[in-house]
Amino acid sequence: MMSDTIRLTVGQAIVRFLAAQYSERDGVRQRLVTGMFGIFGHGNVCGVGQALLEDQVAAEKDGSLEGHLPYYLVRNEQSGVHAAVAFSRQRNRTQTMAVTTSIGPGATNMVTGAALATTNRIPVLLFPSDQFASRIPDPVLQQLESPQTLDTAVTDCFRPVSRFFDRILRPEQAIPSLMNAMRVLTDPADTGAVTIALPQDVQAEAYDWPVAFFAERTWHIGRPVPEPAALARAVEVIRSAERPLLVAGGGVVYSEASEQLRAFASATGIPVADTPAGKGAINWDHPSAVGGVGSTGTTAANTLAREADVVIGVGTRYSDFTTASHTVFADPNVRFVNVNTLGLDAAKHGATMVQADAREALTSLTEALSGWQTDEAYRARVVELDEAWQRDVDECYHRDHTPLPAQTEVFGALNELMGPRDVVINAAGSMPGDLQALWRASTPEQYHVEYAYSCMGYEIPAAIGARFAVDDDVQVVAIVGDGTYQMAPMELATIVQEGLRVIIVLLDNGGFASIGALSESRGSQRFGTRYRMRSGGETGRLDGDVIPFDLAANAASWGLEVLRCDGIEQFRANYVTAAASSGPVVLHIHTDLMGPNPPGSAWWEVPVAEVSTLESTQTARVEYEHQKQGQRHYL
Structure with a gap:
């Protein structure tokens, strides 16, 4: 050798x-x-x-x-x-x-x-x-x-x-x-x-x-700066806008550009909406913050999106949820300015492209737009719309729904109990949509919702990775539905094995809330979306007795402390106990499968059967064809 x-x-x-x-x-x-x-x-x-x-x-x-x-x-x-x-x-x-x-x-x-x-x-x-x-x-x-x-x-x-x-x-x-x-x-x-x-x-x-x-x-890891000519073209488009809207995606968070985004919004008065990956990029109580946009967005953000004549996408890939399946940006002459490191995303919707790091681009745009602002009436409208939405959030967080609480009440309790640096994790089902609409994120590191692939089974292992990534004084909370839990509970053993201090919030509602609601709204009557025994022999539906399993007992079998929560007040008390624990804790609570959920203000395309013998499907098809009339390519 x-x-x-x-x-x-x-x-x-x-x-x-x-x-x-x-x-x-x-x-x-x-x-x-x-x-x-x-x-x-x-x-x-x-x-x-x-x-x-x-x-x-x-x-x-x-x-x-x-x-x-x-x-x-x-x-x-x-x-x-x-x-x-x-x-x-x-x-x-x-x-x-x-x-x-x-x-x-x-x-x-x-x-x-x-x-x-x-x-x-x-x-x-x-x-x-x-x-x-x-x-x-x-x-x-x-x-x-x-x-x-x-x-x-x-x-x-x-x-x-x-x-x-x-x-x-x-x-x-x-x-x-x-x-x-x-x-x-x-x-x-x-x-x-x-x-x-x-x-x-x-x-x-x-x-x-x-x-x-x-x-x-x-x-x-580089920070590509904007090419001067591209920056000048973007500034020209933005200066011509009367009703601009900025959409902050995950690229703002990964670039650690929150400070620059806040400075841009404060200087220009341009309202800022967010995608699931971009939530927290601007603090929820900033005067320009209007919350999530698109299929699971706020009425404030979606109203502004429909009226926007210029949309500035920063670090977003414009998923169908963000664009409400190409319906939410409704101005027939809407133009796009896209800031992204990846050309694929920067070029979407025929945009004026700025291929650059989000932090560098926002800094440059703020300087280049010095002295320019949206008019006072538009800024006042932004504040008015957001204040109206915050009243809806308060209602969703404090419904006092009976006999079982709505999951939005659990989110409200967590939002009020968790600190600004604590991490909330979720990925699939109805919860990412509710969280996108309702969660008040103060910091970019707080909101950890995987909604690009929306993979059931992500939350519990994600709690492991997040725990390894954050400081000891930061609390990691993974919200898990009963459907996701049944797909991948085994990493609870890994959490115990490594002695990780995490809280698993297990919502038990006896079915798939998201797909059940989608199935019902599209004429398929919640078929196959509840955890029920089969009735009427081999040809019967899964609509018999409730399956007699105990998810709380199952969670305890992996070696974690499990606190059963009978209602929201006990959930709040048990969360305080769990947060003080030095080890992993599961908070188990039964919630209502039927919601209610936040008020919707945008569409999501899921095709409905074109022909059917079911009246429910026929009715849903008529509504589907009506909604598609507002859909178009953004060119």
Whole structure:
């Protein structure tokens, strides 16, 4: 072995390399990959698994994790990805975590998590194991065989849901692959899931690696500044506006541009609406803040959106919920100015493009618009609309609904009890919509709702990642519906195993509230959306007796303290107890499946059957066709 090389297996080299990578933004330098989640199987236990063991033994001898890569056991590979995504999101994409799995089902269990990461533009590093590169034992246990080619593996499923994909067939291929992986993880525009498939024999294969490969390396996360001509074009459009509206997306939060957004809004008087990823980018009580826009938005934001002649999108990808399926921006001559690091998003809706970092662009726009403001009447209208909406919020938060509370009352209690730096987590069902409309976020780090992929099962593992990301004095609260809970309760064991101080709020309403309400409104009568026994034999519907399960008892079986809450007042009292606990606590409360929910003010397109024998579907189809008349391309 030459003096400038070191002989390691591929697994050992990966672990050592990752421990030496750093990110830097605005002068803050920190570990880029802070740890690895995983489950061991025959594909990785003797490769990456052995390398992690060897690294941990060395860390124990050193008495420090500095220069080492901690390992965390999860119960499901998808959950490991969710936890890593939540950690990275809470760190504003400046850090991430990795996930290792075995081959076959262990690998493909991560595909949903990869799709979630890429859809949300959140960096995460995945190492699914793969079949033998040598092909001698083929077909190995859990290997997929294709009659067309021997080159196909189940890990090819990751290609469309990853921002970067590679398969390492020789040890030396890991060098350029890992370097490119770090590039994508630290690119604010071109980031998402990074997947490096590792054949199990290659993981254990030794190679003489250049020592320089393991030197500490810092990856600088840039802040692209606006191109002057693009900025001038955007300023010209904004200055011509009479009824402008700014839509703040996740890019504002990840860029840590909240201060600049507040300054822009204060200087110009332009109202600011938010997307689910952008909530908290501006504090809810700022005079220009009007709350969520789109299908689950506020009446204030949606009224202004319908009237807006210029829409300024900052860090948003304009999902169908934000645009209310292309109906909410209703002015026939509406124009768009889009600020985004990614050209794909900046170019949407035929916009005047400013391809730049949100913080840099907002600073430049504020300076370039110096002396210009919306007129006094428009600013007064913004305040009037928001004040009316805040009265609706207060009503939703304090309904005193009987016999079971509405879930909006639970949200109200949490919103009033949690501190401005505490983190609320949610992802799927009716709750993200209610939260988008109602939650009063004071800070950008408080609101952690995954609504790009809206993945059931995200919340509990996300609490793990968020807990790793925040300070000890910050409370992490994951709100979980009974549908999501049944999909992925197993990471409660991981929470107990790691001794994590989190609160799980478990809302038990006996069904799928969101899809049930959607089904009813679209003429499908809540079919198959309640947890009921089958009635009338094999051909009967699921509309019999309530299924006799006890989710609170199930949660307790994982080793957590469970506090049952009989009504909102007991929930409030139990939350105080849970917040004072040093360990994980589940707050279980029964809520009304039928709502009521916040008042709606926009549409969401879900196609209704064009022909049907059901009168309910026929009626819903008429309404659907009426709503589609307001839909159009934004050009």
